[in-house]
Amino acid sequence: MSILTGVGARPVDAPGTGQAPDRSGRRRRWLPYLLLLPGFAWLVLFFVVPTAQLGATSLYDPSGSVTAGYAMTWEFGNYPDALAYAWPQVLRSFAYAGIATLIGIVIGYPLAYAIAQKAGRWKNLLLVCVVAPMFTSFLVRTLAWKTILSDNGALVGFLRDTGLLSADGRLLATPIAVVLGLTYNFLPFLVLPLYASLERLDTRLLEASGDLYASPARTFVKVTLPLSMPGLVAGTLLFFIPAVGDYINAALLGNTNTAMVGNVVNSAFLSRQQPPQGAALSFLLMALILAIVFTYVRRAGTDEVV
Amino acid sequence: MATPSEAGDLRITNVTKRFGPFVAVDDLSLTVPQGSFFALLGASGCGKTTTLRMVAGLEVPTAGEVRLGERDITRLRPYQRPVNTVFQSYALFPHLDVFENVAFGLRRRKQREIAPQVEQLLALVQLEGFTKRRPAELSGGQQQRVALARALINHPQVLLLDEPLGALDLKLRRQMQIELKRIQTEVGITFVHVTHDQEEAMTMADTVAVMNAGRIEQLGRPAEIYEYPATAFVANFLGQSNLLAGDAEGQSGGDVLVEAYGQRFVVPAVRARAERGPVFLGVRPEKLALVTESDDVPAGHQSVTGVITDSSYVGVSTQYLVRTGWGTELAVFAPNGGSAAPLPVGGEVTAHWSPEHAFLLDREPGEGDRTTPELDTPDAVGAVA
Numbered sequence: 261m262s263i264l265t266g267v268g269a270r271p272v273d274a275p276g277t278g279q280a281p282d283r284s285g286r287r288r289r290w291l292p293y294l295l296l297l298p299g300f301a302w303l304v305l306f307f308v309v310p311t312a313q314l315g316a317t318s319l320y321d322p323s324g325s326v327t328a329g330y331a332m333t334w335e336f337g338n339y340p341d342a343l344a345y346a347w348p349q350v351l352r353s354f355a356y357a358g359i360a361t362l363i364g365i366v367i368g369y370p371l372a373y374a375i376a377q378k379a380g381r382w383k384n385l386l387l388v389c390v391v392a393p394m395f396t397s398f399l400v401r402t403l404a405w406k407t408i409l410s411d412n413g414a415l416v417g418f419l420r421d422t423g424l425l426s427a428d429g430r431l432l433a434t435p436i437a438v439v440l441g442l443t444y445n446f447l448p449f450l451v452l453p454l455y456a457s458l459e460r461l462d463t464r465l466l467e468a469s470g471d472l473y474a475s476p477a478r479t480f481v482k483v484t485l486p487l488s489m490p491g492l493v494a495g496t497l498l499f500f501i502p503a504v505g506d507y508i509n510a511a512l513l514g515n516t517n518t519a520m521v522g523n524v525v526n527s528a529f530l531s532r533q534q535p536p537q538g539a540a541l542s543f544l545l546m547a548l549i550l551a552i553v554f555t556y557v558r559r560a561g562t563d564e565v566v
Numbered sequence: 567m568a569t570p571s572e573a574g575d576l577r578i579t580n581v582t583k584r585f586g587p588f589v590a591v592d593d594l595s596l597t598v599p600q601g602s603f604f605a606l607l608g609a610s611g612c613g614k615t616t617t618l619r620m621v622a623g624l625e626v627p628t629a630g631e632v633r634l635g636e637r638d639i640t641r642l643r644p645y646q647r648p649v650n651t652v653f654q655s656y657a658l659f660p661h662l663d664v665f666e667n668v669a670f671g672l673r674r675r676k677q678r679e680i681a682p683q684v685e686q687l688l689a690l691v692q693l694e695g696f697t698k699r700r701p702a703e704l705s706g707g708q709q710q711r712v713a714l715a716r717a718l719i720n721h722p723q724v725l726l727l728d729e730p731l732g733a734l735d736l737k738l739r740r741q742m743q744i745e746l747k748r749i750q751t752e753v754g755i756t757f758v759h760v761t762h763d764q765e766e767a768m769t770m771a772d773t774v775a776v777m778n779a780g781r782i783e784q785l786g787r788p789a790e791i792y793e794y795p796a797t798a799f800v801a802n803f804l805g806q807s808n809l810l811a812g813d814a815e816g817q818s819g820g821d822v823l824v825e826a827y828g829q830r831f832v833v834p835a836v837r838a839r840a841e842r843g844p845v846f847l848g849v850r851p852e853k854l855a856l857v858t859e860s861d862d863v864p865a866g867h868q869s870v871t872g873v874i875t876d877s878s879y880v881g882v883s884t885q886y887l888v889r890t891g892w893g894t895e896l897a898v899f900a901p902n903g904g905s906a907a908p909l910p911v912g913g914e915v916t917a918h919w920s921p922e923h924a925f926l927l928d929r930e931p932g933e934g935d936r937t938t939p940e941l942d943t944p945d946a947v948g949a950v951a
Binding site: 462464465467468469470471472473474475478482483486487 | 622623624643644645649650651653655657658659660661670671674675716717720
């Protein structure tokens, strides 16, 4: 699972280690670090420093104000306070993101399988179709969903006519709209890694499985699914993690009762003027996601599946 | 699914398989007796693998019927057939260890007592103690044995082997040939072995079918096919033959008379596949002997004269090329048994043979001599082996 473990810098020994390293050998030993330097500098500047600042903010005295400034009082009480304030939104975030991920798998797995194994010469075109929405802005796409789901739109009209929705039923400003929006916006991140692992799937293994008395359904469970597990794990993580922290879908497609933790963080910083609470919530979210990812990856056993 | 009690031969009747306009298998019929070791031999693209895949259920015939005993299996899905395959690439499951690879078929059929059966099969292929290894941690020969165990554990009525030794180096291949033969004798299951290696087919199989262009050219015991090939293709695919273009002029006292290049030859009628019209007069290179004086040709032998153009010493024999008066180069393999000195290149010689070592084959009018082996091109036209 390359995206999780990362590749550590392992200096390569110069060939002919029996001799004292010559100049080119020494240069070669430093080369990996040299290549890492730009990325490393970038991460320190724009990830480590802001994260440390965020961590500090989460421990500020919450009684300060933006104009008067905040005092560092190692206020660990900010964490339980933030959770007490926003626990419904935290739970909702994980629930919405979880449901959206499940829907994403139901839609994305067959799609990735069809593109990888059955599309033939249409393969590249279909892949472009999967990625194409990302050529426009995330915000614009979500706004478009607002039109699609609007009360006087064709979709709601159709659902009302067929009785799937009551006469005054609506989609916009409901949890359904938020989950649909999340599913739509993050689907490509699920499909692409899945496609990559399904594309490598050796169809001769499927023939061998059929030859060994496995029906097509058993072959899927026993061969196709385990072999595509790395792609599925990577895809669900790339889908789930940003979906949990997302606030645009909830803001544009939901109502006040569908707010997610991202919306609370947003308002803590930008409208309610409570940066320590927002920072504490951010850290809580990070910790929860890490815990979930860790158990998920362990259970999926990806380090065993190559 | 496998019903081992139900005995039966594998019968392929008038089977044709087309891929678009390409005819891979052309109206093929053959019977493989139960318990035999049967080899389908042919160059790439001859339809042998397609035939095998139709028996496995991985391809559906365009026409014709595949039967196992009395049961018509033509349209059964692969997982419904009491047939298992050892694939050319082995196709071992990379995510499962050796034990689970071998147990795969048993688990799919909800069998009990899996572990002792797996142990027994791994012992048969001499891979005890490898149960926890992944396929990627095994050598080619070991993977081949796992693939064999994985198929055999299901006690199929027919075991299909698709070039199973193709990926192994020569020494390992010879060793596995003996091993496979031993296992087949031990388990008594019908083996259908697809190969392009004529030596492999001859050393292992009881019966060999030589295929060419989607059809069977000849079927029989290896010695039968070698000693009395049915077609010019077989004569030069299974080993090598000197085929001289001639015209048969009918029978006379148990022999068929042949005229070729102004000379008259005779071939016993029992070794003639044609008695009139254009024929090939065939003699295997090792059945030819060389003498320097035409008086030394033994009585009753027949001969042609020529000049040695090439001589290669290959240990057990010396292989000569002898150019005849009309320009064809005959291959002559002389055993290095006696004390006779090798014959010099450029020397005039007489090649002679006993008539009962010759054979007569049909020849298309206008077709010339054929003395070189059929090339086994790895990637023939059509790409469907």
